[in-house]
Every structure is written in C-alpha cells, then in structure tokens.
Amino acid sequence: MREISLILATVGRSTELKRLFDSLAAQTFHDFDIIVVDQNEDDRLMPVLQRARYLGLTLRHIRHQPPNLALSRNAGIAVATGRWLGFPDDDCWYEPDLLSRIVLRSRRNDRPQGVICRWVEQDAPQPPGLLSWERSSRFRDFPVSSITLFFERALLQQVGGFDGRLGVGQWFGAGEETDLMLRVLRTGATVAHEPCAKVHHRVEPTTASKSRIARRSALLRARGTGAMYAKHRLPLWVILRGLLSPVLKPLCRGRIGVELMHGLAVTAGRMAGWLRWSLSQARSPADEAQRLTDGHSH
Secondary structure, three states: OOOEEEEEEEOOOOHHHHHHHHHHHOOOOOOEEEEEEEOOOOOOOHHHHHHHHHOOOOEEEEEOOOOOHHHHHHHHHHHOOOOEEEOOOOOOEEOOOHHHHHHHHHOOOOOOOEEEEEEOOOOOOOOOOEOOHHHHOOOOOOOOOHHHEEEEHHHHHHHOOOOOOEOOOOOEOOOHHHHHHHHHHHOOOOEEEEEEEEEEOOOOOHHHHHOHHHHHHHHHHHHHHHHHHHHOOOOHHHHHHHHHHHHHHHHHOOOOOHHHHHHHHHHHHHHHHHHHHHHHOOOOHHHHHHHHHHHHHO
16 A cells, blocks of 8 residues: 555646656655546557656556546546545646645644645645644635545545546536535644645736636636535625626726626636535535545544
8 A cells, every 4th residue: 555646637648747757756756656547538648657667656546538627537546545635736746745744743642633734836825734624615725636635545534535527527627625614624624735835837918818718717616615615505705706806806996808808707707616516506525525524523
C-alpha cells in the first residue's frame, strides 16, 4: 500500500501532462503512485505514459467513458490503494516538496483527515488553522480547488466521493469540489491548511470576462454554486448575498459595462442552479451516505 495515490482524470490533453509528470518525478517524497483515468477515445496518452514510466513513476492506466470529471475521479478512488488521495489536474504541476509537506502535516498531533495546499497563482488569502463547517458553509475561509485537496481514502469512501451531477461538462458546471468539502466537514473531520505545500496552475486573466464566451462559462459555473445553496440548505442570508453581490459590486464601483454584464450572468446562473436543484430534490449515493452519517451523529 502506498502512502499517497494521485488520481489524474484527463481528456483532450497530452503535451501538458509532461510538465506534471516531470514535477512528480522531481518529488522529494517517493511513496506514491498515479492513477491515470483516461477519458479519451484514442491512444494519445500512450507516448506520454511511456515517458512517465521511463522517469521512474508508478502508473496505473484505466479508461472511463463518457467523459465526466467527477465520476472519473470516483473511478480512480475505487481502484486506489494509497492511504491519502490527491487530485491533480492534467495541466497543473507540483513544487518538489509538496507531497513531503502533505505527509508531514498529516502526521502532526491533530492528525487531520484532510489537508489543503496552496495554489500559488491564485494567490488567495490563506486562512490559518483548521476549516470548520460553520464558516465554510457561509463561504468564509474557503479557498477550495480540487488541485489543492488531499484526503484520507477512508474518509472519501465514507462520504461517497464526488457528485457526478456537478462539474465541467454538466448542467451544473462547477461545484464538485466545494460540495465534497462541505460533506467532509459535516462529518466532523479535521481539515487543515498547509500553505508551504504549493501547487501551480495557470489562472485566466481577468480581462477574459469581457468576452461573451467567458460570460457563458461564468454562468455555467455559477449554476454549480446555486446547486450548493440548495443541496446543503445554506442560510437564506448567504444565498441572498451570493445572488446580489455580483451585481451590486460593479454598480457600487460605477462599472456598468462589461463587469455588470458579467455579474448579471453569475447571478442568473446561481439563481437557475438554486431553483433547479431545489425543484429536482434528487439524491445521489453521496447524499445518501451523508444522510446516514448525519443520522448516526445525532
């Protein structure tokens, strides 16, 4: 059994993986393997995987169709053997000591079941200490991206993994990692920040919000946020803040052009996601696992 299994779900890319694999080959911690979940219909990954093995990396290659990021990661969880699991994107890369810092943090006295590393390019404020359900459910101290998340495999199995209705390519176009974190925190699990463990990933420039395509993308992602409002029954004031702030901020700044249009797209997406999830009342296996967990905790 490995200490860490990295679950890499990928589709449509090949050359970008070389940078990631180079960074993994340079890690100062070596007790890890990589589960490559291939969502491509062709064999474009084969030369890249062959090169990664030549670098000394331990890989397991599985296929998953149709493409679905959340369900692909669940397929990786199902076959992983590492005590800890991480979820790199196919176009991110790690600092050489990232995995060693994750392991060291996991072995401190508080014994966290989850560790969040730092996304360097995002440059978000790093809240100190541990995450809590109380603050995170209000979207405070909550800079969550899947590339920064490391969890004990047993904990992910307990909560049911990712929700396949959420994420890239789905009607609810984002939110799978936020949803996972909220379900994890509801169990009472200890989740800690480790800002010295650093991951890199390109951030789209803010000027991208000026395009119609970018506004459409923002609307799709915002549907996922709206789904979070309904799925986790967040307080009404949190929902109203999330619906109003994208519009009020540009109005208060006097920016009634493209920024306001972008804000309106975000608000429309959040509203649509909130209403659609509320009306559907659908329950996934992950929801059921959480319901049982909540029932046992009372």
